[in-house]
Amino acid sequence: MRTVTLILVDDDGKLLGALPPFPAEVPFWPEVGGVVTTVRERFGIDVAVLRILFTSLPVPHGGEVTYLAQTGGVPSVDLAPVEVDLDDHPHRAAYARVGGPAASLAWAADALDAAGVGPITGVLQQRTWNLSVIWRIATAGGPVWLKQVPSFFAHEGAVIGWLATVGGGPSLIAAAEGRMLLHDIPGDDLYAADAGVRDAVAADLHRYQLAAVGDVERLAALGVPDRRGALLGAQLAGVVAAHGGGDPRLEALAAGLPARLAELAACGLPETLVHGDLHPGNVRGDLHPDGARTIIDWGDSFLGHPGFDILRITERGVTDDERAAITAAWADRWRADVPGCDPERALELLVPLAALRNAAIYAAFVAAIEPAEHPYHSSDVDFWLDHASKLPA
Incomplete structure (x- = not known):
């Protein structure tokens, strides 16, 4: 079990405040599917979790965890005032910056259109951490996955492309700059x-x-x-x-x-x-x-x-x-x-x-x-x- 606090910024990166803490059943810090769903249901807003800010434990399971999240909405509760350092860091992944998730989803929409897979009908962020961010995307042609990785994993898309030449690996729709669109894998x-x-x-x-x-x-x-x-x-x-x-x-x-x-x-x-x-x-x-x-x-x-x-x-x-x-x-x-x-x-x-x-x-x-x-x-x-x-x- 995690106790999650989201500190919110708006689409311009302006600090808004913190939502009330709430429990998340899955303890592993990168798993944010339940977090974004809870925020939508409880507070009436859609968020993109950008990155972790503070934790109460030295290992990535359980405890009190504070994330930075971006929203364009107005929550149904008052936000607690907070002070947090929002300065940039040279090692921050593109998807962990304000506007990063929106840019990735826009790329996915264009790539899906070019591939003829179908328009996006729904999006759920599933995981985010320093090694990747993953979205499950519903389309008219069925579910697909958008994965984005930091620069030190940027070769993953090329490897998946090579595996296709020998009849292996996930089915790749598109890949560029650490982003990969993948067909759903049953099971x-x-x-x-x-x-x-x-x-x-x-x-x-x-x-x-x-x-x-x-x-x-x-x-x-x-x-x-x-x-x-x-x-x-x-x-x-x-x-x-x-x-x-x-x-x-x-x-x-x-x-x-x-x-x-x-x-x-x-x-x-x-x-x-x-x-x-x-x-x-x-x-x-x-x-x-x-x-x-x-x-x-x-x-x-x-x-x-x-x-x-x-x-x-x-x-x-x-x-x-x-x-x-x-x-x-x-x-x-x-x-x-x-x-x-x-x-x-x-x-x-x-x-x-x-x-x-x-x-x-x-x-x-x-x-x-x-x-x-x-x-x-x-x-x-x-x-x-x-x-x-x-x-x-």
Whole structure:
């Protein structure tokens, strides 16, 4: 449960005041669908949630949360006077600024018209935070989704476009400047996926990764971050140097990176397109291994070792035996397609690197967002560094 306060500004950015606090059932801070619906029903106005301002907790779940929201309406209650710093910040996403949501929806309307999908008949903002804003849009041709991401995820639209060339990924209507219009995907986000579904997802991804092996330079030219070989080593050594606090276990891990990466390369698996966050919630479809599935949310994708993804999809939610079976099937697929490679040894070498990479990604998020948003990710850097320090060398 969250207790939500919205501080309102008008369409010119003028501070209006704060609505009375109200509860939001879903605790995760980025989820704003229920928030905007409650405001419409309780206070009689439509709002666009721009960004988070204050929180009572250091983690993005529950507590008291204050957002800045834009409205063109007049609420049915008096607004409380507030003082808040509305100065701009260089790391603020375009969609988190006054007028940003309206500009994105106007772009969507033009793109839908050009694609012949049909006029917009309804809009509901679903999520907003420093990693994305998502709207569900009703059209005469059916529901579509508008997603916009910050500059450090700007390659996502290009990756989805590339996936279409190999018969995978979401169905893209249009993409430009971090904005993506996507056809609706029937089904559910597969957070509850069992081992069979996870293995099927890994098999789907294997097909895309095989196709990407011969296309990595094209993907790099499209802006997909390159974390192959020494570039990965530099990223991981950098997070230890900046945030490791002199921990001797982390220092030893960093010092051994060149040798570890050389042995990893000798295992013979090709570097390719990596999803980067392949948990079951980033797959949408049916909870059955033979059902339809679509891997979504490619913003974390990069060029690197395919083992990162199998470690992520087996990270939690499966038993040790299930994890071993999914991993063995993954290894068999790579051995069949790349004779002589050693997938099992590659994963052994990757385990501590995966933890360091998580820390590096969260550190990069924190460095690229404004201070009010740091609670979304700041505790994750220390968590993953501590985890890496306790893994076998």
